Amino acid sequence: MGTDTGTDSLASALASSSGVLFDFDGPICHVFRGLPATLVARELSQAVAEYDPTLSAKTEGIEDPLEILRLSQQASKRLVLATERTLQEREIEAVAVAGDPTSGASSAIQTAYASGRGVAIVSNNSEQCVRAFLNRHGLLSYVHVIVGRPEHQPERMKPHPYSVRRAVQALDMRAEDCALLGDSVTDIEAAHAARTKAIGFANKPHKYEALRAAGADAITSSMSAVAEALA
Template sequence: MKLDPQTALAGKSLLLLDFDGPVCSVFAGYPAPQIAAELVVELRTFAPQLADTLGSERDPMEVLRAAAGSLSRAEVERVDEQLTQAELAAVESAEPTAGMADLIATARRVGLAVAVVSNNSAGPIAKYLKRHGLDGDIGAVIGRPFGRPERMKPDPYLLHEALSAIKVGASDAVFIGDSLTDVEAGTSAGVMTVGFANKPGKALRLREAGAEVVVDSF
């Protein structure tokens, strides 16, 4: 089902967007499993026991979470810095999600503010938005706090930060995300959440997680 902007945005004053998925495919040209493997290689230089447990991990965010659960703050920041540098490289070849630029333009035209809330780092997000001419339409970019992966979604922290930055109440916002952690974070924050089923089999899982609306295109 294609998103109907009139229905999704009606009565709202803020559109919140996850980055990887709804806005673009961040790792289209620099695959996430490759980045995860590179993080594990780096971990072997100072945390070999942890690295041994992550040899098959394909999600770089999960590598970062694992580091936070076992290592010192300085070591977690070391992993986060490497991931941020990888994200900066990845956005060079990220593929825009069809229809999202038009949705952002529509939201702005009818008076909504737009913010990005993402487990990706804010710097790479800002780089992508500028590269694609979207930075002027985005009122806030809330990325993962450096060295604090416990504040990534599904924790609602990022959404609360965006609501505070734009000075909008949760009931006046709508959030579009493509993962179960997005839906959990949106629900916890009290924000209407739209699930983006951009891969086969996702729609049912997003509905079961609590997404109020599920779409497969914009």
């Protein structure tokens, strides 16, 4: 599978974009490849349940650490801060053992930068772990802006458009001149809400239909194809 035209083809969606915003987990890095997300989620779930037993049933069995962070809001600000701190520590540990960037991702970032476009990372992961990974793989100097998870405000994680809008503003561009590339429906929803173009990265077969149904302007299964389109 290469690209799906949707409203625009991948090439035209990127050709009309002076700013490219990349989601991190998926398009750039498999964050929990070396340190499984299920283990991190279990640790966070146990801590949340100990702090507030009423949340125990809600967190049990959840395998996404970010969802545990969202649920921590139902208790107190103190629990949000503690959960956030532990999650950030685990994310930094995770990217250190995550292996190489997603195939084609380095080329996509470097090509976007070389083309004179504004390059941003917009992630629900912490800025610190994104920065650590990019630095480890020699990509930090090719990225103009990093907008990570809003600190102490998990309710503003994607699909909320807050982080996308921050990145667009930091690049000093208009939203309609930017494109967000991400591998989840929440990325597409955030892009639409922020009024940027939305490009889906279907890194797993089942994602293609979900991204299409969410209204992605283009869909690709290859970061190398993104690099080629940017060139």
